[in-house]
Amino acid sequence: MTDIIKGRGTKESPLVDELIAADSLPVPEGLSADGNYDPQLTHIEFSTYYDRDYAALELEHMWKKSWQYACREEDIPAVGDRYPYDVGPLSFIIIRSADNKFKAFHNSCLHRGTKLCTHMTSTDQIRCPFHGWTWNIDGSIKNIPEQWDFPYVDESYRLPEAKLDTWGGCIFINPDPEAAPLAESLGVLPGHFSHFDLADRFTLAFTTKKIRANWKQVWAAFLEAYHVAETHYDAVNFTGDANTKYDCFDDGKAIISRLITPAGVPSPTLEDRISGRQAAITTIQSFANALGPAAQATLPDVNSMEKFGRKEIAAWRRETMAEMLGADLSALSDAEMIDSIQYAMFPNFGPWLGEGLPLIYQFLPLGDNPDESLFTVRLTAPIPKGAPRPPAAPLTHLDFDDFFESLPEWGRIAHVFDQDMSNLPIIQSGVRAAASSRSRLSLGRYQEQRIALMHEFVERKIAEGQAAGR
Numbered sequence: 001m002t003d004i005i006k007g008r009g010t011k012e013s014p015l016v017d018e019l020i021a022a023d024s025l026p027v028p029e030g031l032s033a034d035g036n037y038d039p040q041l042t043h044i045e046f047s048t049y050y051d052r053d054y055a056a057l058e059l060e061h062m063w064k065k066s067w068q069y070a071c072r073e074e075d076i077p078a079v080g081d082r083y084p085y086d087v088g089p090l091s092f093i094i095i096r097s098a099d100n101k102f103k104a105f106h107n108s109c110l111h112r113g114t115k116l117c118t119h120m121t122s123t124d125q126i127r128c129p130f131h132g133w134t135w136n137i138d139g140s141i142k143n144i145p146e147q148w149d150f151p152y153v154d155e156s157y158r159l160p161e162a163k164l165d166t167w168g169g170c171i172f173i174n175p176d177p178e179a180a181p182l183a184e185s186l187g188v189l190p191g192h193f194s195h196f197d198l199a200d201r202f203t204l205a206f207t208t209k210k211i212r213a214n215w216k217q218v219w220a221a222f223l224e225a226y227h228v229a230e231t232h233y234d235a236v237n238f239t240g241d242a243n244t245k246y247d248c249f250d251d252g253k254a255i256i257s258r259l260i261t262p263a264g265v266p267s268p269t270l271e272d273r274i275s276g277r278q279a280a281i282t283t284i285q286s287f288a289n290a291l292g293p294a295a296q297a298t299l300p301d302v303n304s305m306e307k308f309g310r311k312e313i314a315a316w317r318r319e320t321m322a323e324m325l326g327a328d329l330s331a332l333s334d335a336e337m338i339d340s341i342q343y344a345m346f347p348n349f350g351p352w353l354g355e356g357l358p359l360i361y362q363f364l365p366l367g368d369n370p371d372e373s374l375f376t377v378r379l380t381a382p383i384p385k386g387a388p389r390p391p392a393a394p395l396t397h398l399d400f401d402d403f404f405e406s407l408p409e410w411g412r413i414a415h416v417f418d419q420d421m422s423n424l425p426i427i428q429s430g431v432r433a434a435a436s437s438r439s440r441l442s443l444g445r446y447q448e449q450r451i452a453l454m455h456e457f458v459e460r461k462i463a464e465g466q467a468a469g470r
């Protein structure tokens with residue numbers, strides 16, 4: 001095998017390490033760290049995206065045995081607030097059971113199984129809509145109508161719980177009672193996010209979308225920047241796609257991966273037909289459009305500036321956003337102010353680092369159908385300095401054929417999401433249509449390594465579960 005080529009830079013669009021080295025502030029250690037792991041999996045069958053038996057193995061050995069991201073603490077701010085977390089056919093009630101206490105109950109009535117929570121809501125008890133069995137929010141049994149008929153029901157009829165822990169204001173659960181602590185699955189995340197605390201942020205936009213594609217297909221569509229030139233063709237003038245940096249970190253217990261796609265430079269696919277200066281001007285205009293009319297008025301007079309590039313965009317953004325958000329962003333490096341820095345903790349947690357594009361992704365199977373999934377995404381912002389935490393944006397729902405562009409809160413990002421979404425159903429139907437002689441993925445060794453890593457994670461979990469005979 002030949003060596004892996006780690007991205008392609010050009011004069012106007014160098015590789016990320018070079019760009020970061022020239023930025024105005026040094027990046028924190030975690031951001032400049034190189035991954036320590038190259039995914040080994042090379043043979044990945046298309047059938048892993050649609051085979052029902054494979055989906056059943058994922059459910060049994062991965063979803064039932066992994067720490068996974070359910071929601072944010074801010075989604076359930078008051079005692080009694082609850083959020084239904086559905087993963088395939090599994091379902092959990094995430095509830096704030098006391099001031100700073102959270103629980104995850106299996107979402108199934110102990111009488112005849114009815115789901116106890118179907119939407120975000122809040123009451124001081126958990127009551128089944130069928131016959132009215134009722135529990136306290138700490139899970140203890142409260143009342144059974146006509147109790148004389150159930151003489152065997154006693155205090156042991158507590159709602160069964162899944163393990164729950166939090167990090168960065170995010171709530172994670174693990175249905176496996178034997179699970180090791182969450183910290184073991186977070187790996188490098190706490191270190192890399194130590195100066196960009198997700199707990200100190202609030203949700204500006206929050207949407208869940210149904211998609212006609214397997215959950216791994218949807219994840220994979222966001223794990224690489226290789227698709228930018230073709231799918232997001234209108235972003236190549238200001239997006240460093242082929243010079244994106246990819247890293248995988250494996251400490252023996254957690255596998256975390258990351259991409260850094262630089263902004264303010266043209267795509268290397270343009271072969272320097274656009275200058276770095278022109279790319280930077282387009283970038284700042286795009287950021288200003290996203291921030292609204294007030295930001296337009298603050299744009300620097302680029303014609304009078306001898307130099308205009310990443311440093312200047314970052315400086316403008318630091319100042320404008322600090323003012324608009326009432327937040328101190330002076331410690332964030334240029335890369336954190338403008339680039340797309342996306343992390344993945346499989347199976348379903350995708351936090352972004354920095355103000356470039358501060359999103360949190362979640363990917364989930366939908367019901368029992370491996371051809372469908374749920375993509376839930378939120379946009380966050382820092383809590384204004386000295387102010388109380390603003391309320392999180394309410395969750396909006398998009399059905400299979402709905403567009404992000406129908407939701408004003410997503411601004412310019414909506415168009416980008418809709419470009420990605422339009423591919424997914426044809427990817428899913430396409431893998432089913434493959435010739436049997438060509439029915440496996442052909443992944444780029446560098447740019448698509450995180451897709452290999454995702455499949456490796458799933459395979460590892462299935463193998464572990466089968467070895468343990470459970």
Ligand code: FES
Binds near residue numbers: 111113
């Ligand atoms: S099924 Fe819940 S009370 Fe009967």
Ligand SMILES: [Fe+2]
Binds near residue numbers: 416
């Ligand atoms: Fe995309």
